Amino acid sequence: MHADARSDLAAWRAEVPALALPVHGRRLVYLDNAATTLMARPVIDAVARVATHLPGNVHRGVHALAEAADAAFEGARATIARHLGARPDEIVLTSGTTAAINLVAQAWGRANLGPGDAVVVSALEHHANLVPWQAACAERGATLRIAPIDDAGRIDLVALDALLDARVKLLAVAHLSNVVGTVAPIAAIAARAHAVGARVLVDGAQALPHLPIDVAALGCDFYACSGHKAYGPTGTGVLWGRADVLAAMPPWQHGGEMVAAVEATRARYREAPARFEAGTPNISGVIGLAAALDHAATRDRAAVAAHEARLHARLRAGLAATPGVRVLGAPEAAVVSFEVAGVHPHDVATILDQEGVCVRSGLHCAEPLHARLGAAASVRASLAYYNGDDDVDALLAALTRVREVFA
Amino acid sequence: MSDVRALYQATIVDHDRHPRNHGALAGADRAATVDNPLCGDVVTIELRLTDRTIAAAGWTGRGCALARAAGSMLTVALAGLDAAAAAARLDALEALVRAAPDAPVPDDLGDLAAFAGVRGFASRRGCVLIAVRAARACLSG
Ligand SMILES: Cc1ncc(COP(=O)(O)O)c(C=O)c1O
Numbered sequence: 001m002h003a004d005a006r007s008d009l010a011a012w013r014a015e016v017p018a019l020a021l022p023v024h025g026r027r028l029v030y031l032d033n034a035a036t037t038l039m040a041r042p043v044i045d046a047v048a049r050v051a052t053h054l055p056g057n058v059h060r061g062v063h064a065l066a067e068a069a070d071a072a073f074e075g076a077r078a079t080i081a082r083h084l085g086a087r088p089d090e091i092v093l094t095s096g097t098t099a100a101i102n103l104v105a106q107a108w109g110r111a112n113l114g115p116g117d118a119v120v121v122s123a124l125e126h127h128a129n130l131v132p133w134q135a136a137c138a139e140r141g142a143t144l145r146i147a148p149i150d151d152a153g154r155i156d157l158v159a160l161d162a163l164l165d166a167r168v169k170l171l172a173v174a175h176l177s178n179v180v181g182t183v184a185p186i187a188a189i190a191a192r193a194h195a196v197g198a199r200v201l202v203d204g205a206q207a208l209p210h211l212p213i214d215v216a217a218l219g220c221d222f223y224a225c226s227g228h229k230a231y232g233p234t235g236t237g238v239l240w241g242r243a244d245v246l247a248a249m250p251p252w253q254h255g256g257e258m259v260a261a262v263e264a265t266r267a268r269y270r271e272a273p274a275r276f277e278a279g280t281p282n283i284s285g286v287i288g289l290a291a292a293l294d295h296a297a298t299r300d301r302a303a304v305a306a307h308e309a310r311l312h313a314r315l316r317a318g319l320a321a322t323p324g325v326r327v328l329g330a331p332e333a334a335v336v337s338f339e340v341a342g343v344h345p346h347d348v349a350t351i352l353d354q355e356g357v358c359v360r361s362g363l364h365c366a367e368p369l370h371a372r373l374g375a376a377a378s379v380r381a382s383l384a385y386y387n388g389d390d391d392v393d394a395l396l397a398a399l400t401r402v403r404e405v406f407a
Numbered sequence: 408m409s410d411v412r413a414l415y416q417a418t419i420v421d422h423d424r425h426p427r428n429h430g431a432l433a434g435a436d437r438a439a440t441v442d443n444p445l446c447g448d449v450v451t452i453e454l455r456l457t458d459r460t461i462a463a464a465g466w467t468g469r470g471c472a473l474a475r476a477a478g479s480m481l482t483v484a485l486a487g488l489d490a491a492a493a494a495a496r497l498d499a500l501e502a503l504v505r506a507a508p509d510a511p512v513p514d515d516l517g518d519l520a521a522f523a524g525v526r527g528f529a530s531r532r533g534c535v536l537i538a539v540r541a542a543r544a545c546l547s548g
Contacts, residue, residue: 024410344471346446347415350531354411362446370447376469377447405415406424406472 005307012299012386015040019386026356029394034178034206034335034382035360036228039292046291047233050284057280059257073283076290077273083293084223084240085214092239092246092273093286097205098128100224100239101172103276104201105132107252108222108245112169112199115141120163120171120198122147122155123372126178127365129203129224133172142169149372153180153329161192168198175207175218179366179380180373181312181331183211190219199245205229209384210308210334212301215240227285231384232292236285239276246272253278304385308334311383311392318396325399328373337364337378340399343406345379351405352379355398357391413524414531415472418480423472428482432465439544441537446471448534450478452541460489466538473525473534480518481538490546497539497546504532 013019018038021028030038039047050072056065058073074088081088094100113119119133123146137144145168147160155173164171171193173184190200201222204213209230215223222245227236241249251258251269255278260268269275315336319325324341331337340348349361360380363370370377381395435453442449448470455463464485466478481500485493500519503512508527512520522535 344448344474346448346471346531346534347473350414350528351411367447401411405411406420 005303008300008303009307009386009388012040013388015042016386017041017044023356023358024354027394029355029357029391031381031383031387031391031395032358032360033209033384033387034229034364034380036234037209037231037384038386039231039233039288040295042295043232043288043292047284047288050287054283054287058283059274069283072287073281076287079290079294080238080286083213083297084238085216086240087243089271089273090215090240090243090246092241092276093281094224094237094239095235095282096226096228096237097203097224098132098226098237100222100237101129101201101203102132103239103252104170104222104224104241105136107249107276108170108199109136109140111248111250113137113140113142116167117142117169118145118165118167119143120145120147120160120168120193122173122184123149124153124155124177124180124182124366124369125172125174126203126205127367128205129172129174129201130368143167146368147171147173149369151329151373153177153182153331153373155184155189157185157188157192160189164192164196164198166196168193168196170199170201172201172203174203174205176204176210176333176335177329177369178206178335179337179364179369179378180329181333181335181337182329183207183332186218186220194219206334209296221245227289227292230289230292231296232289233282233285235282236289238289241272243272246276249276251275251278255279299385308383308385311387311389312336314389315381315383315392315395318392322396322399324403328375328378335380335382337375337380339375339378340402343402345377347406348379348399348402351402352395352398355394355401357395357398359395410524410527414528416521416524418518418521419472419476419524422476422479426466426475426479428463428465428479428486430465430467432463434463435465437545437548439541439548440468441541441544443470443474443533443537445533448474448537450474450537450541452478452481452538452545454485454542454545456490461485461487461493464542466541468537470537471531471534473522473531474537477522477535477538478541480521481542484517484519485542494543494546497543501536501539504535 056069204225208225223240228234345361432453437454440451450468464482
């Protein structure tokens with residue numbers, strides 16, 4: 001690593017207080033970033049500032065505190081929109097990716113799916129981008145089709161073409177896989193889906209912290225993501241929807257804030273995005289998410305991308321050189337999942353944890369994908385900008401401990 | 408002894424690597440399967456009863472070292488016990504893994520005392536209990 005990169009990393013780390021938490025008396029080696037990320041001080045401060053300085057509710061009051069909260073909240077929406085290349089009125093604020101996808105599956109599905117229709121999802125989806133479609137299809141009499149992947153974990157575009165016909169009303173696909181770490185060619189996939197008149201939803205939960213996101217350039221109709229996976233607070237998420245698509249959608253949840261006029265027996269709903277935001281939102285969380293995206297923009301994008309790519313390559317090379325390790329698929333970014341021959345992923349993760357190394361073990365909410373790849377479960381290491389060579393090397397060293405215990 | 412060694416005691420690793428009574432049990436008259444959907448682990452326990460006594464026990468399944476060792480060690484521990492004694496054994500093992508990490512270990516547990524290390528690993532208790540629940544289901548079935 002050259003000196004600039006090293007000093008960047010030291011500065012980045014100094015801003016993340018959780019990195020100083022000792023784990024079993026050791027330095028924290030946090031490699032479970034695909035589960036959730038650690039917040040930097042400016043993000044934490046933005047969240048705390050809402051409690052101390054912006055205690056009002058949004059969209060409700062005319063008093064000073066309510067107006068201040070409202071202005072900050074709508075300012076956050078505009079900030080989030082800017083970072084995604086979107087318009088603020090296309091940004092629906094949710095509790096996370098899961099809620100964003102359920103919103104589309106339920107609300108858009110109610111208006112657009114019926115008997116004989118089909119939805120296509122890929123074979124590598126997180127349960128959050130699979131089960132809502134199973135449920136929506138079952139409720140609406142539609143069919144769910146699974147677009148196959150190859151052994152590398154890449155969507156098979158030829159097989160996808162064969163699945164796409166006029167019955168397909170929506171295609172849902174992950175931008176960056178949370179298990180195999182492959183990046184889907186969204187523009188190419190979206191073009192194919194649009195050619196048969198289908199809408200395209202992209203699950204950007206893992207992509208937001210690692211890839212530049214420009215929803216207009218991606219060519220999709222919906223983009224769902226979570227704040228907590230992108231260095232923001234938990235309980236926050238975004239559904240971006242193209243303005244014309246959102247405008248034609250019925251609401252999902254009903255209640256306050258989303259109505260224009262209410263009589264005793266009926267109500268008129270507001271325009272998007274308010275129509276999709278019933279009830280009091282996670283005000284501090286949304287403001288924290290905007291702060292996280294602003295803070296990420298202060299880091300040199302190219303430098304972060306190069307740093308993460310180098311760490312990812314080091315991790316892949318180290319695992320390839322570790323006896324008994326099989327990597328799932330051919331990971332391209334941020335995430336690597338693997339098996340250790342003869343040792344269950346939970347046992348691997350417990351031993352790594354004792355060395356201060358936090359990884360995920362199990363199915364990572366992707367049971368069908370594990371079955372497809374012939375793995376009962378796996379260990380997943382996932383990177384963030386604040387990881388360094390020392391973290392990757394600590395993981396690789398801890399894997400030798402696994403061999404010792406299960407000699 | 409590091410904490411990891413306390414968890415993966417030699418007896419446990421031995422039963423994981425060389426499981427006893429593994430495979431379908433000939434003439435079984437009780438069988439129960441329990442899984443953990445969070446991790447995909449699954450253990451089946453089979454018993455052959457003579458009167459109310461466990462004449463033989465077997466297990467099959469897929470899981471981590473703790474789940475496998477618990478399946479294997481329970482089949483050894485339960486063989487020869489009557490239903491009441493077997494149920495008491497299962498309760499004793501469950502009580503052991505649910506106890507505080509520094510609680511004294513009862514001295515009548517035999518090899519099952521090796522699971523005392525799990526007390527320091529709350530997230531791994533369930534791994535041992537899959538086999539316990541399967542065996543209990545056999546006894547009540
Ligand atoms: C690809 C993918 N989609 C969806 C989700 C669900 O995100 P959340 O739990 O924040 O709603 C995750 C997170 O685990 C994910 O990795």
